[in-house]
Amino acid sequence: MEAIRTKIEVAGAGLRPVVGERQAVFEARDVSVFYGDQLAIDNVNIDIYQHLITAIIGPSGCGKSTFIRTLNRMTDLVPGARLSGQVRYRGIDLYGPGVDAVEVRRRIGMVFQKPNPFPKSIYDNVAYGLRILGMRNGLDERVERALRSAALWDEVKDRLGDTALGLSGGQQQRLCIARAIAVEPEVILFDEPASALDPISTSAIEDLMHELKRDYTLVIVTHNMQQAARVADMTAFFGLEVAPDESRRGVLVEYDETEKIFTNPSDKRTEDYITGRFG
Amino acid sequence: MAEPAFSLRTSDRLRRRQLVSRAMGAVAVGAALLAVAVLAIVVISVAHRGAGALNLDFFTQSQAQGFNPNGGGVLFAIVGSAVLVGIATLIALPLGVLVAIFISELAPPHLARIARMALDITNGIPTIVIGIFVFTMLMAIHGQQSAIAGSLALAIIMLPLVARATEEVLLLVPSSLREASLALGVSRWRTTLQVVVPSALGGILTGTTLAIARAAGETAPLLFLTSLGVSSHADANPFHPLQSLTLVIFTYFDVPALQTKAWAAAFVLMCFVLFTSLAAKLALARYRKKLGG
Known part of the structure; x- marks a missing residue:
């Protein structure tokens, strides 16, 4: 733990490479996703590293959300969705035989675009997963710890019994993060977590992500390039490729350290996108 | 200053449109008033005609045996109705x-369509047919009439009402709530039970109330399932044939001397239904308040 922390600080000080000897948590190999006959993302190959924040950026419809949802098998929930290739999580093929999607999602949590708290009390929102997954010992402490980690504790500690629907959008989103943290996942996926929030709430979420990467591996899909530049260590740029028959598919154009992507991208398409000439 | 080339006064065309608009509005208000008036007339005339028989004895005494012109009270008819509808609800609600x-969360679309159609057809079966069916099936096995048999018939009537109303509100539960739960590593079934159904509780309650009102008002399927051969008029055992409010109305109305009591029983039945729906609304309001949503 100490060693990793030091490495992050070194990386933050501008020494390269960011990845160093970090372990790849996810290895996506030739991943294509189809919705029915429609190819949504084509042949994505990417390694996502432990205790880093990896951002996925790109224009609308390029398959960013589709890709992040392959990482915890949320793609399974879309009727007619099919995946080819391999997504390995710590060496295990997530789509291999005998792998249970429910078990996968317990280890790889997710925060969604729109805050989606349950219509229950603040406390019950966080305790929900804990109770169902049998993590009942020290429930109060676990709830408090999760709320503290999500930087929400001080705002809600006196009204844990109130409905979560009475919180502001930014608070609701932090509650959703607390809910995800509570069940002690190893990875948290963020699918455009701040796109429905005001700038102050957005900045709170971003600060929080910096805190969280000490303990978790984070992947964030974002529309907002500044956000990617602010929070991410590594950035993947997804682009749209138009086939001769006019069908569109998402492809991974470039994946590198965030600073490289935003200052000196290797691919013309990345450069066009980040300089605003496209998208 | 020159006269403008256009006028902002009401033109003939506009006047005509306004007239049509006003007329249609009046028709709509009239239709609404008529609906309320029909209800009011029914309630008032039932209460008015039954008022003479509505006294304490009516509620506290059991029915008289045989053709006693006095008739007695409806205590056990109320109890019987409650038992019949209560058991029917216990069967129809969970089912x-x-x-x-199944239809909204689990079934593939084509199976869901078939199940939905089956429910709609069941809903369309005349209740007397359901009565005959249960009578033949159950009498053959059980050998005697009972309130349970009546409840079973009522449950068959209630099932499609509860199922369709519930299904419609389950579809209204945002999929983001399901996703939130599934993303925590909670199984589909637990998600349905702990997140989806509680969010849809209001609609489930409303649908159930409607079904209860419908079942409480049924007479046809009860006629030969629990009324013929009622040996005692002071009984609440569901394994025996029991009286019910609708059956009391049915039998009393044939006897001129007892018609006032039939009206009174009808009034009690209406109140029964009204209180059921009020209680459900109250329970729902309290539940919503707890959620603050």
Whole structure:
């Protein structure tokens, strides 16, 4: 733990490479996703590293959300969705035989675009997963710890019994993060977590992500390039490729350290996108 | 200053449109008033005609045996109705909710369509047919009439109402809530039970109330399932044939001397239904308040 922390600080000080000897948590190999006959993302190959924040950026419809949802098998929930290739999580093929999607999602949590708290009390929102997954010992402490980690504790500690629907959008989103943290996942996926929030709430979420990467591996899909530049260590740029028959598919154009992507991208398409000439 | 080339006064065309608009508005208000008036007339005339028989004895005494012109009270008819409808609800509510869960959460689209159609057809079966069916099936096995048999017939009537109403509200539960739960590593079934169904509780309650009102008002399927051969008029055992409010109305109305009591029983039945729906609304309001949503 100490060693990793030091490495992050070194990386933050501008020494390269960011990845160093970090372990790849996810290895996506030739991943294509189809919705029915429609190819949504084509042949994505990417390694996502432990205790880093990896951002996925790109224009609308390029398959960013589709890709992040392959990482915890949320793609399974879309009727007619099919995946080819391999997504390995710590060496295990997530789509291999005998792998249970429910078990996968317990280890790889997710925060969604729109805050989606349950219509229950603040406390019950966080305790929900804990109770169902049998993590009942020290429930109060676990709830408090999760709320503290999500930087929400001080705002809600006196009204844990109130409905979560009475919180502001930014608070609701932090509650959703607390809910995800509570069940002690190893990875948290963020699918455009701040796109429905005001700038102050957005900045709170971003600060929080910096805190969280000490303990978790984070992947964030974002529309907002500044956000990617602010929070991410590594950035993947997804682009749209138009086939001769006019069908569109998402492809991974470039994946590198965030600073490289935003200052000196290797691919013309990345450069066009980040300089605003496209998208 | 020159006269403008256009006028902002009401033109003939506009006047005509306004007239049509006003007329249609009046028709709509009239239709609404008529609907309320029909209800009011029914309630008032039932209460008015039954008022003479509505006294304490009516509620506290059991029915008289045989053709006693006095008739007695409806205590056990109320109890019988409550038992009949209560047992029917205990059968139809969980079953209906499960069917709805199957249709909205689990079934592939073509199976869901078939199940939905089956429910609609069941809903369309004349209740007397359901009565005959249960009579033949159950009498053959059980050998005697009972309130349970009546409840079973009522449950068959209630099932499609509960299931369809529940299914419709389950579809309204945002999929983002399901996703939130599934993303925590909670299984589909637990998600349905702990997140989806509670969010849809209001609609389930409304659907159940409607079904209860419908079942409480049924007479046809009860006629030969629990009324013929009622040996005692002071009984609440569901394994025996029991009296019910609708049956009391049915039998009393034939006897001129007892018609006032039939009206009174009708009034009690209406109140029974009204209180059921009020209680459900109250329970719902309290539940919503707890959620603050």
